[in-house]
Amino acid sequence: MLKLNGLKLLHYKNSQDAQTVDMPVPAVVRIPMVQHMGAPCVPVVKPGEEVLAGQLIGKSEQAFSVPIHSSVSGKVKAIEDYVASSGALVKRVVIETDGQQRWIDGTPRTVSTQQELVDAARDAGIAGLGGAGFPTHIKLAYKDVDRIDALVINAAECEPYITSDYREMLEYPDDIIEGIKTVMKCLNITKAFIGIEDNKPEAIALLNQKVQGTAIRVEALKSIYPQGAEKVLIYNTTGRIIEEGEIPADKGVIVMNVTTVANLHRFLTTGRPLTHKRVTVDGSFVTNPMNVRVPIGTMISDLLEFAGVDCQMVHKALMGGPMMGTALDTLETPIIKNNNAILVLDEAHARIPKTTACIRCGRCIDVCPMNLMPAALEKAYDQQDTERLETLKVNLCINCGSCTYVCPAKRNLAQKNQLAKGLLKRK
Amino acid sequence: MNPFIVSPSPHIRSDRTTQNIMLDVIIALCPALIASVIIFGWRAFIISAVCVASCVLIEYLCRRLMKKEQTITDLSAVVTGLLLAMNLPVTIPLWVAVFGCFIAIAVTKQLFGGIGQNFANPAIAARVILLASFGSYMTNFTEPFDYAGVDAVATPTPLVQLANGGEVPSLLQMFLGDKPGCIGEVSALALLIGGVYLVVRRVIKPITPLVFIGTVFLLSGALGANPFYQILSGGLMIGAIFMATDYATTPSTNWGKVIFGLGAGLLTILIRQYGNYPEGVSFAILLMNILTPQIDKLATHKPLGGKKVEKHA
Ligand code: SF4
Numbered sequence: 253m254l255k256l257n258g259l260k261l262l263h264y265k266n267s268q269d270a271q272t273v274d275m276p277v278p279a280v281v282r283i284p285m286v287q288h289m290g291a292p293c294v295p296v297v298k299p300g301e302e303v304l305a306g307q308l309i310g311k312s313e314q315a316f317s318v319p320i321h322s323s324v325s326g327k328v329k330a331i332e333d334y335v336a337s338s339g340a341l342v343k344r345v346v347i348e349t350d351g352q353q354r355w356i357d358g359t360p361r362t363v364s365t366q367q368e369l370v371d372a373a374r375d376a377g378i379a380g381l382g383g384a385g386f387p388t389h390i391k392l393a394y395k396d397v398d399r400i401d402a403l404v405i406n407a408a409e410c411e412p413y414i415t416s417d418y419r420e421m422l423e424y425p426d427d428i429i430e431g432i433k434t435v436m437k438c439l440n441i442t443k444a445f446i447g448i449e450d451n452k453p454e455a456i457a458l459l460n461q462k463v464q465g466t467a468i469r470v471e472a473l474k475s476i477y478p479q480g481a482e483k484v485l486i487y488n489t490t491g492r493i494i495e496e497g498e499i500p501a502d503k504g505v506i507v508m509n510v511t512t513v514a515n516l517h518r519f520l521t522t523g524r525p526l527t528h529k530r531v532t533v534d535g536s537f538v539t540n541p542m543n544v545r546v547p548i549g550t551m552i553s554d555l556l557e558f559a560g561v562d563c564q565m566v567h568k569a570l571m572g573g574p575m576m577g578t579a580l581d582t583l584e585t586p587i588i589k590n591n592n593a594i595l596v597l598d599e600a601h602a603r604i605p606k607t608t609a610c611i612r613c614g615r616c617i618d619v620c621p622m623n624l625m626p627a628a629l630e631k632a633y634d635q636q637d638t639e640r641l642e643t644l645k646v647n648l649c650i651n652c653g654s655c656t657y658v659c660p661a662k663r664n665l666a667q668k669n670q671l672a673k674g675l676l677k678r679k
Numbered sequence: 680m681n682p683f684i685v686s687p688s689p690h691i692r693s694d695r696t697t698q699n700i701m702l703d704v705i706i707a708l709c710p711a712l713i714a715s716v717i718i719f720g721w722r723a724f725i726i727s728a729v730c731v732a733s734c735v736l737i738e739y740l741c742r743r744l745m746k747k748e749q750t751i752t753d754l755s756a757v758v759t760g761l762l763l764a765m766n767l768p769v770t771i772p773l774w775v776a777v778f779g780c781f782i783a784i785a786v787t788k789q790l791f792g793g794i795g796q797n798f799a800n801p802a803i804a805a806r807v808i809l810l811a812s813f814g815s816y817m818t819n820f821t822e823p824f825d826y827a828g829v830d831a832v833a834t835p836t837p838l839v840q841l842a843n844g845g846e847v848p849s850l851l852q853m854f855l856g857d858k859p860g861c862i863g864e865v866s867a868l869a870l871l872i873g874g875v876y877l878v879v880r881r882v883i884k885p886i887t888p889l890v891f892i893g894t895v896f897l898l899s900g901a902l903g904a905n906p907f908y909q910i911l912s913g914g915l916m917i918g919a920i921f922m923a924t925d926y927a928t929t930p931s932t933n934w935g936k937v938i939f940g941l942g943a944g945l946l947t948i949l950i951r952q953y954g955n956y957p958e959g960v961s962f963a964i965l966l967m968n969i970l971t972p973q974i975d976k977l978a979t980h981k982p983l984g985g986k987k988v989e990k991h992a
């Protein structure tokens with residue numbers, strides 16, 4: 253079997269022993285109407301209206317969208333526009349909390365068919381919680397369901413610092429296993445793999461114990477970045493290669509994040525949709541790294557205050573991991589569903605290194621998991637040579653950042669690839 | 680509010696820089712430098728110092744003249760100077776050495792755009808040009824441990840002796856460097872120490888040197904020569920370890936490196952056995968440098984799950 257390229261990173265899993273703590277409900281939450289890939293939701297509440305925790309506050313008529321629920325009980329103060337970190341103008345519902353955290357009456361449900369599962373996933377409000385934010389119900393609604401024979405659970409968590417999936421595995425292993433069983437039952441899938449990087453031996457041991465007597469297998473994967481990238485994970489657990497233009501289901505595989513599947517199960521047993529998210533708070537100067545269960549819509553500044561982080565020290569704030577996360581321009585940004593970490597960097601770590609000439613050392617080529625040639629791609633982009641960009645398959649770049657990471661000349665190779673993709677699209 | 684730094688991912692970078700890679704190459708050349716002083720005396724050190732200083736100065740002046748950003752701090756000019764010095768005989772007049780530095784830095788490297796852009800290895804190009812224009816200076820070799828410098832008695836190298844059927848040093852002498860030759864190329868031991876260091880530090884991959892030296896070994900054996908003498912003589916060790924692994928002028932993929940090593944080995948033996956020159960390593964590497972863009976094309980990676988692109992007419 254061919255070995256995919258990858259990269260050894262320092263793990264910085266400082267927060268791995270930090271048990272999840274609940275963040276007290278903040279005075280105000282601002283819940284964005286886009287927290288997923290796809291069509292934005294339209295608010296279904298008006299200013300002045302009272303809402304309960306778990307109540308539907310935004311939805312869309314379009315299929316490729318995920319409904320949004322209030323994470324708190326309180327009163328809707330306003331519906332405002334803001335610029336999301338993606339750069340898009342998005343509406344958000346501002347709710348003043350009443351501090352009582354009254355919940356909707358959730359009704360548990362049982363599901364046994366694909367349609368019921370799809371509906372449940374949608375009503376649960378879940379969208380790829382690992383970071384991508386792809387609507388889960390769309391994935392589960394794959395037409396040719398008979399083709400699907402394997403469920404891959406992404407528990408690799410290959411990004412440095414982040415331990416929120418790890419804590420899910422240690423704290424809620426049963427939710428995970430039950431969730432997997434439900435998906436397997438509804439889609440008639442015969443085997444499931446939980447892919448975990450081998451730097452998490454405790455989670456591997458615990459889940460191994462839990463899967464005794466089931467068709468679920470725990471796969472200990474090498475801690476080689478980007479092990480959690482979908483195509484890499486599928487290959488390393490099932491040996492299947494997802495070809496250009498295919499989605500995993502075309503090769504009979506459905507991939508779900510470990511926290512996603514656990515949340516699905518919790519929705520089925522409690523009737524309460526996704527309203528809170530576990531977020532790792534850590535960074536270069538954080539002395540007390542934490543895992544915090546945060547009401548969605550909480551401002552990052554409130555979260556950092558709760559976590560005791562000195563915001564004056566922050567020179568760079570990241571939503572997500574250091575390899576693929578997004579740098580924020582302000583801490584006045586709400587936590588959304590697919591956030592799994594807020595990382596803060598001090599001045600020394602935030603500094604952007606100076607770019608020098610490519611020395612053709614080949615390091616970028618050696619690490620690319622997709623076996624691309626980043627140095628050649630960069631040259632092609634600089635020459636705006638679209639034909640060459642196509643031949644070199646820039647569209648297969650998963651933006652994992654490995655090439656930029658290793659480049660001794662500190663060239664922004666991954667970024668160039670994203671620009672190149674834009675160039676091809678415009679063409 | 681302090682303005683946050685916003686930049687595209689990734690937000691962490693490895694510790695490797697061009698400068699610390701070059702520093703590693705310099706460290707790896709130190710055993711050869713020390714050996715050269717032991718074997719040929721202080722003049723070997725003076726040649727090295729002059730070459731390093733000239734290369735850095737010439738690079739500085741070139742960048743100034745071309746109004747481009749200064750690059751001397753990346754240490755690549757130091758590496759070129761040191762490598763070139765290692766490829767000169769101890770008797771070389773200093774002005775010839777400086778001329779070599781000019782060829783290496785100004786003509787081969789900076790005219791083509793500086794680090795990473797040159798198609799030929801600067802030190803190799805300089806050695807070949809000097810060989811062609813100052814042949815007698817470049818082949819004026821002396822006995823080891825005859826510290827008379829420029830005035831030492833000239834003596835042929837083992838390769839010449841082999842070709843003429845003359846007396847040659849023992850294999851151990853060949854390995855340690857007790858033989859006539861360019862100052863840095865004689866001690867295989869010192870060069871191998873440097874090579875192992877580079878591999879351990881992951882500056883180079885061992886592929887090219889192994890294939891290159893292996894090809895010379897097998898081929899010369901097949902042609903009836905003593906393969907051990909062949910791999911220990913001339914510039915093979917320094918060429919295979921330090922020049923055929925130069926990033927800019929050799930292929931960047933693993934298969935490319937294999938092809939490069941095979942080609943360079945083959946050419947070396949062809950030149951040594953049938954050519955006009957007793958030594959073929961420099962020419963072989965130079966020729967393969969020229970072929971590198973083609974090899975790179977031949978050995979590009981196939982993207983994972985990539986489909987063939989239909990050529991638009
Ligand atoms: S960012 Fe793209 S080109 Fe760079 S290593 Fe990752 S997949 Fe390869």
Ligand code: SF4
Nearest residue numbers: 610611613614616659
């Ligand atoms: S890692 Fe950087 S310097 Fe090395 S080949 Fe790639 S782009 Fe060039």
